[in-house]
Amino acid sequence: xxxxxxxxxxxxxxxxxxxxxxxxxxxxxxxxxxxxxxxxxxxxxxxxxxxxxxxxxxxxxxxxxxxxxxxxxxxxxxxxxxxxxxxxxxxxxxxxxxxxxxxxxxxxxxxxxxxxxxxxxxxxxxxxxxxxxxxxxxxxxxxxxxxxxxxxxxxxxxxxxxxxxxxxxxxxxxxxxxxxxxxxxxxxxxxxxxxxxxxxxxxxxxxxxxxxxxxxxxxxxxxxxxxxxxxxxxxxxxxxxxxxxxxxxxxxxxxxxxxxxxxxxxxxxxxxxxxxxxxxxxxxxxxxxxxxxxxxxxxxxxxxxxxxxxxxxxxxxxxxxxxxx
Amino acid sequence: xxxxxxxxxxxxxxxxxxxxxxxxxxxxxxxxxxxxxxxxxxxxxxxxxxxxxxxxxxxxxxxxxxxxxxxxxxxxxxxxxxxxxxxxxxxxxxxxxxxxxxxxxxxxxxxxxxxxxxxxxxxxxxxxxxxxxxxxxxxxxxxxxxxxxxxxxxxxxxxxxxxxxxxxxxxxxxxxxxxxxxxxxxxxxxxxxxxxxxxxxxxxxxxxxxxxxxxxxxxxxxxxxxxxxxxxxxxxxxxxxxxxxxxxxxxxxxxxxxxxxxxxxxxxxxxxxxxxxxxxxxxxxxxxxxxxxxxxxxxxxxxxxxxxxxxxxxxxxxxxxxxxxxxxxxxxxxxxxxxxxxxxxxxxxxxxxxxxxxxxxxxxxxxxxxxxxxxxxxxxxxxxxxxxxxxxxxxxxxxxxxxxxxxxxxxxxxxxxxxxxxxxxxxxxxxxxxxxxxxxxxxxxxxxxxxxxxxxxxxxxx
Numbered sequence: 001x002x003x004x005x006x007x008x009x010x011x012x013x014x015x016x017x018x019x020x021x022x023x024x025x026x027x028x029x030x031x032x033x034x035x036x037x038x039x040x041x042x043x044x045x046x047x048x049x050x051x052x053x054x055x056x057x058x059x060x061x062x063x064x065x066x067x068x069x070x071x072x073x074x075x076x077x078x079x080x081x082x083x084x085x086x087x088x089x090x091x092x093x094x095x096x097x098x099x100x101x102x103x104x105x106x107x108x109x110x111x112x113x114x115x116x117x118x119x120x121x122x123x124x125x126x127x128x129x130x131x132x133x134x135x136x137x138x139x140x141x142x143x144x145x146x147x148x149x150x151x152x153x154x155x156x157x158x159x160x161x162x163x164x165x166x167x168x169x170x171x172x173x174x175x176x177x178x179x180x181x182x183x184x185x186x187x188x189x190x191x192x193x194x195x196x197x198x199x200x201x202x203x204x205x206x207x208x209x210x211x212x213x214x215x216x217x218x219x220x221x222x223x224x225x226x227x228x229x230x231x232x233x234x235x236x237x238x239x240x241x242x243x244x245x246x247x248x249x250x251x252x253x254x255x256x257x258x259x260x261x262x263x264x265x266x267x268x269x270x271x272x273x274x275x276x277x278x279x280x281x282x283x284x285x286x287x288x289x290x291x292x293x294x295x296x297x298x299x300x301x302x303x304x305x306x307x308x309x310x311x312x313x314x315x316x317x318x319x320x321x322x323x324x325x
Numbered sequence: 326x327x328x329x330x331x332x333x334x335x336x337x338x339x340x341x342x343x344x345x346x347x348x349x350x351x352x353x354x355x356x357x358x359x360x361x362x363x364x365x366x367x368x369x370x371x372x373x374x375x376x377x378x379x380x381x382x383x384x385x386x387x388x389x390x391x392x393x394x395x396x397x398x399x400x401x402x403x404x405x406x407x408x409x410x411x412x413x414x415x416x417x418x419x420x421x422x423x424x425x426x427x428x429x430x431x432x433x434x435x436x437x438x439x440x441x442x443x444x445x446x447x448x449x450x451x452x453x454x455x456x457x458x459x460x461x462x463x464x465x466x467x468x469x470x471x472x473x474x475x476x477x478x479x480x481x482x483x484x485x486x487x488x489x490x491x492x493x494x495x496x497x498x499x500x501x502x503x504x505x506x507x508x509x510x511x512x513x514x515x516x517x518x519x520x521x522x523x524x525x526x527x528x529x530x531x532x533x534x535x536x537x538x539x540x541x542x543x544x545x546x547x548x549x550x551x552x553x554x555x556x557x558x559x560x561x562x563x564x565x566x567x568x569x570x571x572x573x574x575x576x577x578x579x580x581x582x583x584x585x586x587x588x589x590x591x592x593x594x595x596x597x598x599x600x601x602x603x604x605x606x607x608x609x610x611x612x613x614x615x616x617x618x619x620x621x622x623x624x625x626x627x628x629x630x631x632x633x634x635x636x637x638x639x640x641x642x643x644x645x646x647x648x649x650x651x652x653x654x655x656x657x658x659x660x661x662x663x664x665x666x667x668x669x670x671x672x673x674x675x676x677x678x679x680x681x682x683x684x685x686x687x688x689x690x691x692x693x694x695x696x697x698x699x700x701x702x703x704x705x706x707x708x709x710x711x712x713x714x715x716x717x718x719x720x721x722x723x724x725x726x727x728x729x730x731x732x733x734x735x736x737x738x739x740x741x742x743x744x745x746x747x748x749x750x751x752x753x754x755x756x757x758x759x760x761x762x763x764x765x766x767x768x769x770x771x772x773x774x775x776x777x778x779x780x781x782x783x784x785x786x787x
Contacts, residue, residue, distance in 0.1 A: 014599065015599070015602055015606055019603055019606060022603070022607065023607075023615065026615045026616065026619055027615065027619070035622050035626050038625075038626060152765065152769060153765060155709075155764075155768060156709065156761055156764040156765040157757075157761060157764075158713050158716045158757075158760060158764075159713075159717065160720060160736050161736075161757055164739075164740065164743065164753065168743055260608075263608065266717075266721065267717060267720075270721070282721050285614045285723060286722055288618060288621075293618070296608070296611055297608065300607065301603075301606040301607050301608075304605070304606040304607075304608070305606055308602075
């Protein structure tokens with residue numbers, strides 16, 4: 001088991017190198033630092049001196065890959081590639097283009113993100129499973145058809161409309177909770193309840209339909225027929241047999257996205273003004289802060305790979321038929 | 326003077342490909358059977374009619390040209406669709422106005438005939454301009470026009486139904502009466518009742534919109550006085566381009582790499598797996614953001630390489646499609662690899678290999694045709710997700726160009742409008758209705774296609 005985990009972790013290294021090379025290529029080769037400087041300074045204020053100064057201030061004034069001027073190993077280390085890309089491997093994110101410490105920002109903004117993401121995931125999961133089992137219980141009836149059509153309709157509404165609608169209805173018309181903003185500590189629930197609700201509602205359609213398929217697939221299997229043949233009630237069949245086995249694909253699917261919860265929800269956070277990592281990313285994109293975007297790309301990839309690893313491990317834990325080699 | 330934009334060319338290429346596929350399907354029974362099953366589903370066929378209308382609009386909106394102006398020069402690039410709805414496009418007001426309004430949304434200082442000045446809501450330039458006393462006449466006028474339009478629509482629908490029924494009767498060699506009874510009771514192979522019903526509804530809607538929008542702004546006007554109905558319809562093309570081209574741009578790579586990985590195994594498999602795991606691991610929003618930011622930087626630095634705003638916006642749309650394709654092809658590639666891994670052990674592939682058929686031929690003639698159903702299912706399933714993604718991306722400013730009409734841009738600007746007093750709700754509603762109809766239809770159609778083509782599901786129903 002441990003050997004397997006170590007091997008999988010080592011397997012992540014080339015992937016992270018690949019991600020790093022892609023971001024490096026996108027951010028420094030396709031567009032030179034000069035282009036970025038001009039973009040940031042705006043068309044009017046571009047002078048060669050200003051460009052040089054901007055590049056120097058942000059550490060973009062070194063050669064890309066190979067520094068002829070330096071000696072020894074500094075030939076490699078005093079380059080943009082080393083300073084901006086290689087350091088990410090040590091989770092040293094450096095400073096944003098505005099000069100703030102990215103690592104510190106991330107550690108601080110992680111908590112509001114989790115405060116939204118975890119309740120949304122857990123309550124959403126519970127609701128989706130309940131609905132899916134209810135529909136599966138009434139499978140083949142008019143209720144089933146109506147529920148599935150309703151799910152498809154809910155899936156067809158863009159998340160944006162759920163957010164805007166929720167804000168408008170609850171915040172503006174009913175005036176129950178504040179529309180946006182955030183307070184840390186116990187007062188936070190006032191600001192969290194609306195985004196969490198919107199997050200859950202927008203996910204019901206897709207989640208319920210997906211879990212319904214899993215339940216139906218499970219209910220078509222032989223062991224269910226055996227259970228029924230033994231004379232078990234439908235309730236026992238559903239809860240004791242089908243639910244337990246259906247939970248395998250559901251839980252392993254959840255495990256894959258668990259690490260990504262840190263990244264926060266881009267839309268929910270930026271609409272509701274919550275200072276999490278999702279709104280951090282959006283702000284960085286809008287203000288064209290390439291350093292933060294690079295850091296978030298790397299962080300996201302690392303978390304994704306952790307998710308893959310966790311999925312594989314959780315398979316072996318919940319499903320004894322799967323053995324790791 | 327015609328102007329061919331990149332996405333125009335690709336969209337029409339896609340139409341040609343679909344036609345070629347349809348011809349191929351017609352000749353082969355095993356390909357026709359699943360499609361026949363799709364055609365028997367009433368929900369899917371109703372959705373298909375709606376999708377057809379959207380596609381038609383998008384295609385007329387994809388024939389661009391520069392009209393010759395009166396002075397003999399060339400005007401701005403417009404599309405065939407713009408030309409057809411010239412009144413809708415050119416009837417712009419000063420600023421916001423509500424649906425069916427006759428007066429502007431905001432008060433202004435108006436100079437009366439006798440030289441006095443008052444602050445009041447000024448009359449619109451086009452909306453209800455033919456009415457002498459709008460307060461008294463408007464409702465009657467709208468009702469009158471609607472009834473006229475509905476009567477015309479009913480006549481057209483009736484004529485269409487009679488033609489279809491006659492053809493059906495001739496085809497099945499029964500009387501017209503018998504045929505009508507079967508259709509009304511829904512006892513036909515193809516659900517003609519649903520098809521004709523949906524078509525009649527859409528025709529009624531079309532006539533209503535056409536007649537009413539001649540005199541009113543049916544969905545109001547936006548901040549710069551542009552008709553919202555026009556914007557919402559123009560956005561159809563953007564949605565369809567993103568939904569279709571994104572998957573198609575990367576389709577050849579996905580199929581080639583997926584099949585090769587599954588067939589050759591060994592190091593080819595390792596390389597392909599590495600490639601898609603790496604791409605997949607980058608959060609897609611950030612990858613898209615990175616690419617779009619880079620394109621913005623490029624476009625800001627080299628403005629001279631684009632001859633017009635339309636062309637620049639189009640190139641950005643194309644790049645958005647490509648990068649959306651890059652983020653979504655990995656899933657298809659993974660599925661194909663898994664399927665080919667299974668298929669390569671099947672007898673007919675083994676036999677072909679034993680006969681000395683070359684690798685390329687085995688993959689092209691034996692493997693690719695047998696995984697095409699997966700490709701088809703994925704392309705149809707991805708469509709609605711991509712349309713939804715466009716709205717989100719445009720909202721965070723990494724979607725289509727701000728000058729391109731799209732539902733995302735409409736929602737983006739509508740966000741602030743909700744905070745106004747009185748609330749400007751019509752832009753958002755228009756974007757919602759048009760987008761919801763497209764995505765819902767696509768989802769329903771995709772479900773039917775998946776049910777018909779997925780061999781696992783087929784066995785259960787058989």
